Amino acid sequence: MKILVTGGLGFIGSHTVVELQNEGYQVVIVDDCSNADEKVLAGITAITGKEPVFEKIDLREKEAVGALFERHSDIAGVIHFAASKAVGESVEKPLLYYENNIGSLVYVLKALVKKEKASFIFSSSCTVYGQADAMPITENAPIKPAESPYGKTKQMGEEVISDICKVSPNLQAIALRYFNPMGAHPSVEIGELPVGVPQNLVPFITQTGIGIREGLSVFGNDYPTEDGTCVRDYIHVVDLAKAHVVALQRLLHGKNEKNYEVFNVGTGKGSSVMEVIRSFERVSGKNLNYKIVDRRPGDVIEAFADTTKANEVLGWKAQSSLDEAMRSAWEWEQKVRS
Template sequence: MKILVTGGLGFIGSHTVVELQNEGFEVVVIDDLSNSSLQVLDGITAITGVRPYFEKLDLKIKNDVKAFFKNHNDLAGVIHFAASKAVGESVNEPLMYYENNINTLVYVLQEMANLDKQNFIFSSSCTVYGQADELPITENAPVKPAESPYGNTKQIGEEIIKDTCKVQEKLNCIALRYFNPIGAHPSAEIGELPIGVPQNLVPFITQTAIGIREQLSVFGGDYPTPDGTCIRDYIHVVDLAKAHVVALQRLLSGKNDSNFEFFNLGTGKGSSVLEAIQSFEKVSGKKLNYKIADRREGDVISAYADTNKANEVLGWKTELTLDDAMASAWKWEKKIRNK
């Protein structure tokens, strides 16, 4: 079966392509390379022995999206990752985020209406919950006003999909609400490769440890948490990638209960930023140069998942630990710096 992965050379996308190919799917990747690299294709090929079909495509160009789907009208499913994803950047560049994350989703869904098989997995986020009233966060938690334009694009994206599912009965969708993906493939052939200054914690940790960044800033040391730093649910990217394959297989086999479902993807355990740093120091044997800085706009205090629905209904659960993720991220960092 032929599966399209948009943003398939990005961090989560590339790991999902690997897991899809491991399960025997034929994968077509599109990516505009704005936050990824063609070398990722070599990494995917090295791991799986199969080079996926790749096309450089900017999903913001509607006619190009139309032409692509005309040429690939035999797709059995689409996994949609292509989006900008940094909370802080979205606060400073809201219009870029709305154009890149909303318009592209609309164009893809419009073209999917012409396919015989309309199975769609949406890369959503726990940011849809804002600062939740209760922890851990279940799928029944209310969707709150977003803390950032990025979070808002994920909320709007889910609303667009839900509204489309009501009128497009052939369309079957699952939105996967990720918590905080980290780590790299154990082979160190693919991993997180931010362009410019990292917007996420773990690449900043590894780049500081290897000497590219002078110091790591921990945003906020005065939160109402045990050590004063934000708490997040850090999930290994390989576990996360496998969940996309499980969700896709659920749709392909018609096991979904409705044509729009959503699941939390996390470990079910919250770790503070300082605990994440301690985990890295333990597995790497390196002391990190970090300082406590001011809070960052758009950050919630604490977020970790209730994973029961994903465990029981989807039949998926995480297998890898925070230490596993930090060790793989460090192995990847050393490899790409040839150290």
């Protein structure tokens, strides 16, 4: 069965390709390499013993997307990761985020709904909840005005998919609202390798630890949390990748109850920025150079998941601890810089 993975050379996408190939699926990766490297293909192949098909395409180009689906007319499902993803950058460059995240989604769906039957997994985010009223966050929590253009594109993306599913019974879709992925594959053949300055906390920590960055800025220590720093739900990327495969199989095997469903994907535990720093110091044996600076626009105070629905309905549960995920991230950083 052939599965298209957009953004498949990226951090989460590449790990999901590995899990798909390990389950016997034939994978076609689409990526424009704007925030990824073609060298990731070699890592995927080294882990699985199979090289996925790779198409270098910018999904903002409508004609290119149509031609892609003509070349691969036997695609049974799509896992859609392709999107710009940094909260801070989205505040500075909103038009880039609206064009890239919404435009590419629309073009992929326009091609997909022409098929007799299709399954679609959307890479959504806990940012759709904004600053939730209560923790942990359930799927029934109200969707609040997003704190950033990035969050808005995820909210819009879900609305687009929901609207299309109402009029396209041939399309079966699941949105996975996940929290903060981190870590690397245990083989350390693939991991998080951002282009330029990292926008996520963990790669900035590991790059600081290895000496590439002079120090880490902690954006605020006056939040109403236990230690004053923001709280997030950090999930090992391999656990997250496996959730995508399980969700896809739910659609392919017709086990979904509706043709559009939503699931939170996280560990169910919140960790503060300082707790993540302490985790790095434990697994690396190094003291991290960091300083407290002003709050960053667009950041919510805390967000961690209620994973009951994913655990019970999908039969999926995160397995790795924060320290295990951090250890794999540190091992990956050391390998990349060796």
